[in-house]
Amino acid sequence: MDYTKLSILEVSKLLHDGSVTSEELTKQVLNNIKQKQNLHALTSVCEEYALKKAREVDALFKKGEKLPLLAGVPITIKDNINIKGLKTTCSSKFLENFVAPYSATIVEKLEQNYAVIVGKNNLDEFAMGSSTENSAFFTTPNPYNLEYVSGGSSGGSACAVAANLGFAGVGTDTGGSVRQPACLCGVVGLKPTYGLVSRYGIVAFASSLDQAGPLTKTVKDSAIMLNALTGYDEKEETSVKREKEDYLTSFSGSVKGIKIGLIKEIGSDGMDVEVKEKLESVIEFYKNQGAEFVELSVPFVNNALACYYILSSAEAASNLARFDGVKYGVSVFDAKNINDLYLKNRSNGFGKEVKRRIMLGNYVLSSGYYDAYYKKAKKVQKKLVEQFNKVFESCDVILTPTSPTPAFKIGEKANNPLSMYLSDVYTVPVNIAELPAISVPCGFNKMGLPIGFQLIGKKFSEKTLFNVADVYDSKNGEAK
């Protein structure tokens, strides 16, 4: 029997009652990976590491130990998250052969939950992009149509989950990098509240916006993953100290009395017709389930994208400056002097988009421009936070599309960065305001490509998000 199509919740029961071993499950997943190499969802597969972990979990199951829900479940993680002793490439030539000397806190947490990590997912180089076309190695196509993109930057993770190359993926979301590919690949993607999931050991793109989150087949699986990923981390100052919640208690199965906000500034400009239709059917669904809808105003929501490209590029320019080839990473041997070494290493090591962001970031931080760009963007961010706080006084969650369009064709936007950036227009405000949001699949367009919607919550309202999302996800399963 092929178990790989099941959800975590389903397969976990089978693992716990001994119907299947983790080793068998892991082998099935590894086999899927081999069969579907054309998906290019993974930058590396850690077969030995995974099988060793699987056998360890099986031994514990045999001893009758009480193990967490994730125990023995094969998953994949994005290749910008460190696992000690394995490569972390960030899909960059610069780190092509970089072996991580330590594990990220979330990897330690996943290991404490006995999850079996089978491989690392392809991404846009250093998580900069919306299609994985910026990977230095290969593009991950959409599993529903190989001529289309899987989204990005966590495209490899989304594709892997959709194609059963692991029961869940862990991605990172700086401006939509979990939600947008989840949407384009028809899976569930969560961006938790900033500070809820440790960033330690995740290669930084924009430190004030980066947040790791799970990609799963169902909303309930997302809650299982988040249970494993959260927890205060003393190795990170921005990690939030608060009591750990059990997200599996989120589900009441009802949205009666829940107030769902619609942002009036998010018009249908640039929104695909079929995406709009699907969104309307989602609204209809929730109304039928007893939810109330309110129209709200977040005037600065359309400034978020500009704000995002200033803040994220500024931080990225500084975060990526350490990649100079002096301590690790690619390095030439024929440098004439230290500046020549930097120039050659960084010119050779980085791709076009990364260079573009570094230049943009250094520009907005340079003297004479700092006030006009960086400082102003910080002010816009503050305003946006205030405006979101205000609207959450009159609603529980906000509903938007996740992406204005379904997956686009590979190559279609590759030479038009601005149109590429626009695919994150609904997801970016969430990161700027440090809020949680979840993308939930809601059917397909006529071409057979997935469409999704996004629910945004107030800070630390993941439970509400899970419940509202799950009502659609479990009751409307047939629409998928």
Added chain:
Amino acid sequence: MKYDTVIGLEVHCELKTKTKCFCGCKNNFGDEPNSNCCPVCLGFPGALPVLNKTAVEYAIMAGLAFNCSINNETVFERKNYFYPDLSKAYQISQLEKPLCVNGYVEINVNGTTKKIRLNRIHLEEDAGKLIHDGMGGTVVDYNRGGVPLIEIVTEPDIASADEAIAFLETLKNTIAYTGISDVKMEEGSLRCDVNLSVKPAGSNQLGTRTEMKNLNSFKAVFRAINYEQKRQIEEIEDGHEIVQETLRWDDALGESKSMRSKEDSQDYRYFPDPDLLPVYISNEEIAEIKSKLPILPNELKAKYVSYGLSDYDAGLLVETKNISDYFNEVLTHISNPKLVANFIINETMRKLKDDNTNKIDAKNLAELLLLIDKNEISSTAGKQVFEKMWETGKSAGELVEQLGLKQLNNDDEILKMVLEAISNFPQSVADYKNGKTSAIGFLVGQVMKNSKGKANPQKVSLMLKEELEK
């Protein structure tokens, strides 16, 4: 034409915390290269900094010691530049909201006091150390990378090399008292850059300044300032304009060389470090840190004056922490501050001019001074014993015994010698009786000579007077 020199100093001082500023690595000078390093201080991908609270406390201590206001909110920023000793290609530092602002240091030059205002003291991390391996290559030791550092920036209140040195000495000494740093220039835990310009005497218009780096000793600072002010004056007198630039002092050649001009000056692209939270310090916390601050030279000096020491002597004792610590320790064994102060100033400090280490521990010196205090030996004999103690390391008691210097206090024996002197020198007796009171000095000298220096001179003099006036 006459010129005024205007100098501002930037002093870097490494803090003596157990661990580094943003990670748990040991902060220890002289360990094997790259042995105190981790993903955080090596700038490995994904590693994040966490602020060392003790470093903040130490920096606040420095601020309080130099009369600064402590900001209740302080922010760490990234100073971005490429250099192989800077593992992250940015230094975590402070620009807009430093920890401490608006302090001053009081200095003493040729008997006059002057206040040198401080613009700020901020906390930052040190860079690693580049070592040229002698084969044309350069290697990096990142042990120093991430060590907490305070940067003390003065206003341009310093007018001469003498004032600069007085400032640095006061600064160094005060920091030594706080215990937050080793302040060793030779180990690089104290470093100094000089900003200098000249202007026509009395003019309100500041001249173009240069910044001088690589000053590795107070002597180098002194020489560099004198060189640079002379150079700038000569340039102006020759009709040239001063170029704003960064200079590197070459102490061996005794001259400065241009490192880079203003046009090549770096744009550090400072911005708040998103990995670090703003630090909030309440007035209560500042008060608590203040209460932990050890006694500082000025307070200590006042305390010594209250013991009955002269202002001058008290000042000499607090000039170095080692000496005042020593003085304090000796005083735990003997309650005659004046005697102890005189002895340390005249004997110990004289010896220390040629010899860097104090050879006599406090308890041993106290033993010697107690013997003098109780009149068991004369102070002349005391000095003799002191010399022997310094040479041999033996105890005072042992040496007094060995050298037979125990003071003669027996009244009968002294009286016998006094009467002997009176009968042997009738002329002096007659002189005294005729009103030439100084003649008694000769007689005292004769008794002392006769007793081989052991007789208690006060007693001798007292008894002589008594006998002569009978």
